[in-house]
Amino acid sequence: MGVPDWWSWTATVVGLLVVCALIPVFWLIARRRWLAGRGRVFECSLKRPGAGWTLGVARFRDEDLEWYRVFALSLRPRITFHRHETSVVRVRPPEPDEAAELYDGHVVTELGGRNAGYLLAMARPDLTAFSSWTEAGAPGGPEKSTYR
Missing domain, CATH: 2.30.29.30 (Pleckstrin-homology domain (PH domain)/Phosphotyrosine-binding domain (PTB))
Known part of the structure; x- marks a missing residue:
């Protein structure tokens, strides 16, 4: 196996950044639903x-x-x-x-x-x-x- 090319690394980093940015948004939505359930x-x-x-x-x-x-x-x-x-x-x-x-x-x-x-x-x-x-x-x- 060789070293991944530049595009693969870029896609991986961008994907991780998008996931990290969306986690708090999903948490806020889940938190609001949790509060409403109680x-x-x-x-x-x-x-x-x-x-x-x-x-x-x-x-x-x-x-x-x-x-x-x-x-x-x-x-x-x-x-x-x-x-x-x-x-x-x-x-x-x-x-x-x-x-x-x-x-x-x-x-x-x-x-x-x-x-x-x-x-x-x-x-x-x-x-x-x-x-x-x-x-x-x-x-x-x-x-x-x-x-x-």
Whole structure:
């Protein structure tokens, strides 16, 4: 057997590069499907105090809302909001400079309680589910107030 020619090496290297570039894309798709199989997943951007907007998805899981970055490989949530520590303070349309960073049609939700200073942006139907989730709770749990 002889040494492979230049074209064979080039094709092999290009093929490996394409496979290496596609692995993260397939992982992101598989991750989203995995998340959706374990609870309702919806688009939800997050703004931490002192930081900019980050695109993400969230899912309700028992007494928690788990938030994941869209372009992350981790299966663990980046932030977890606990139901009894989270309240909706105010809902508003995005400001003009925010609108460019968010999904179309999303509204901004200002959180209170232990999560004061955090902002979530989501579609109106998801806001309805989120508001209901924050106001509801297990029997005997702390009472929640509604947003203003």
